[in-house]
Amino acid sequence: MSNGTDLKPVFVTQPDLPSLDEFLPYLERIWEKKWLTNAGEFHQRFEVELAKYLGVEQLALVSNGTLGLVIGLQALAIAGEVITTPYSFVATAHSLLWNNLEPVFVDIDPATCNLDPAKIEAAITPRTTAILPVHCYGMPCDIDRIQQIADKHGLKVIYDAAHAFGVRVANSSILDRGGLSILSFHATKVFNTFEGGAIVCPDAAMKQRIDHLKNFGFVDEVTVAAAGINGKMNEFQAGLGLLQIERVDDAIARRKVIAEKYRQALRDVRGLSFLHAASDVQQNYSYFPIFIDAQYPISRDALYARLREQGIYSRRYFYPLISTMPMYRGFPSSDPANLPVATRIAEQVLCLPIYPNLSDKDLERVIGAIRSPNT
Numbered sequence: 584m585s586n587g588t589d590l591k592p593v594f595v596t597q598p599d600l601p602s603l604d605e606f607l608p609y610l611e612r613i614w615e616k617k618w619l620t621n622a623g624e625f626h627q628r629f630e631v632e633l634a635k636y637l638g639v640e641q642l643a644l645v646s647n648g649t650l651g652l653v654i655g656l657q658a659l660a661i662a663g664e665v666i667t668t669p670y671s672f673v674a675t676a677h678s679l680l681w682n683n684l685e686p687v688f689v690d691i692d693p694a695t696c697n698l699d700p701a702k703i704e705a706a707i708t709p710r711t712t713a714i715l716p717v718h719c720y721g722m723p724c725d726i727d728r729i730q731q732i733a734d735k736h737g738l739k740v741i742y743d744a745a746h747a748f749g750v751r752v753a754n755s756s757i758l759d760r761g762g763l764s765i766l767s768f769h770a771t772k773v774f775n776t777f778e779g780g781a782i783v784c785p786d787a788a789m790k791q792r793i794d795h796l797k798n799f800g801f802v803d804e805v806t807v808a809a810a811g812i813n814g815k816m817n818e819f820q821a822g823l824g825l826l827q828i829e830r831v832d833d834a835i836a837r838r839k840v841i842a843e844k845y846r847q848a849l850r851d852v853r854g855l856s857f858l859h860a861a862s863d864v865q866q867n868y869s870y871f872p873i874f875i876d877a878q879y880p881i882s883r884d885a886l887y888a889r890l891r892e893q894g895i896y897s898r899r900y901f902y903p904l905i906s907t908m909p910m911y912r913g914f915p916s917s918d919p920a921n922l923p924v925a926t927r928i929a930e931q932v933l934c935l936p937i938y939p940n941l942s943d944k945d946l947e948r949v950i951g952a953i954r955s956p957n958t
């Protein structure tokens with residue numbers, strides 16, 4: 584990609600991968616056994632080892648996070664209206680449309696960029712059956728308050744935890760809260776298997792239901808229990824996943840160094856602000872969003888363009904808001920007057936490059952470009 588400079592492009596993220604030498608034995612084993620997918624040996628091992636790593640009881644691997652959401656909603660038999668956030672990647676709301684469900688958008692809390700629990704109850708109607716919150720940027724939602732509201736109104740909770748790999752609060756995983764949590768292992772995520780994902784389940788019965796749903800509904804060779812889909816993870820992905828478990832702690836540690844460097848170097852810049860995690864949150868540093876207000880010398884979009892000219896490809900996650908997209912803007916809850924915080928934050932956010940291989944030199948270059956946007 585040409586960026587008008589001789590410098591190597593710096594993307595918002597870059598996948599963390601083992602060496603080819605490390606992956607070769609996995610490939611050789613797949614070629615030798617000729618068992619490529621459908622609950623192969625790597626798939627079985629990866630499910631067990633990943634659950635252990637994450638500190639959860641049960642999980643079902645899936646081919647990507649989006650299908651994880653679609654299948655999770657089916658597994659919980661969600662119907663009617665679902666309360667969710669407009670401030671996310673489109674897959675969150677798309678999973679509702681793929682299940683013929685109506686999204687009801689509720690505004691976010693500016694301190695976390697997650698669903699604002701104080702605004703959820705006003706959006707509940709007799710047709711509401713579930714809440715689909717997102718742990719945006721891996722910042723934990725207010726899980727306890729959301730659960731209280733859900734219990735009071737008899738609603739299910741399904742977390743989009745695509746950004747929340749390994750996130751813990753008070754030393755306990757956030758992934759086994761609510762009914763189900765869906766992870767993404769897409770190339771751009773903290774933990775990647777090229778494409779991939781997992782559904783964290785509360786018990787073996789739910790895992791079995793999901794295992795059927797992700798395999799066309801097959802219970803055995805001749806019994807199809809549900810109109811399932813093909814959401815299976817293959818052996819290539821699972822083998823890579825096994826290897827990635829060994830690497831992810833180091834990857835998160837390097838991300839933490841980068842995040843702290845950004846905070847340190849940018850904290851005195853007028854017009855910039857950051858999110859702050861509570862002290863008991865063990866973060867994964869999956870994204871580094873900054874928020875740009877009128878006190879910064881140039882607008883958010885001007886900074887985005889200025890960085891691109893210098894080969895720095897930051898991203899405006901999550902602009903535009905899902906509720907403004909053509910397939911969503913007709914829903915009553917999509918009215919911007921209903922979503923003032925999300926509307927403002929979407930205009931202010933810029934996610935900076937953060938990934939283990941980001942060199943100190945490139946990091947300094949990004950920091951310099953933000954500190955002096957007019958040079």
Ligand code: T4K
Nearest residue numbers: 594596597598647648649672674675745767768769770771
């Ligand atoms: N829920 C939430 C909250 C999500 O954020 C996502 C996905 C999902 C659900 C769905 O999960 P999956 O079905 O994807 O498992 C990216 C990702 O494609 C998407 O997975 C992710 N969220 C979203 C936040 O970001 P794009 O359209 O921004 O990706 P793209 O291709 O522009 O990549 C961004 C940058 O990453 C590139 O500029 C360069 C770098 N990159 C990307 C790829 C694909 C690489 O260096 N190598 C690569 O292979 O959506």
